[in-house]
Amino acid sequence: MSKFILILVFTCGFSMALKAQDYTKDVQSVDAIIRALYEVISGEAEEPRNWDRFRFLFAKDARLVPTFKNPDSIFAYRILTPEEYITRFTSRKMGFYEWEIGRKTEEYGTICHVFTTYATKFTKDGAITNRGINSIQLLKDQNRYYILHIFWGAENLGFALPEKYIQ
Secondary structure (H helix, E strand, O other): OHHHHHHHHHHHHHHHHHHHHOOHHHHOOHHHHHHHHHHHHOEOOOOOOOHHHHHHOEEEEEEEEEEEEOOOOOEEEOOEOHHHHHHHHHHOOOOEEEEEEEEEEEEEOOEEEEEEEEEEEOOOOOOEEEEEEEEEEEEEOOOOEEEEEEEEEEHHHOOOOOHHHOO
């Protein structure tokens, strides 16, 4: 019986390790982690997202910070953990596609800042519904990149995108 339990524990641990390894390619470069971020949140209304892949992109204490206008038209922000983002996102019953249309990147040692300009749609073939900028701070350690923060604002707040961020 103890051999069976040992084999079961080993098999479960090995399969969990393989699952994590599936996402290691997503965090090996700036291009890869940004591409993975956009891919994992995009899809049709009822299409499930791969939230394990999403979680793998983030550092332990990561935060997502959307900006918005409150009911009095005053600019505000909300601070979310990746888990809170997942909860808010999955409560929506509409499709969502977001992709990169421009990028500016600065790196130094373990620090990487990415200004990634995006466009959004509600359906894959639909009209563009918004554009904006994700300001993403990444940590680069010896083995991978981690998302520390994503802070974003969109044109629907009343700010047109400067041409230099669309290229």
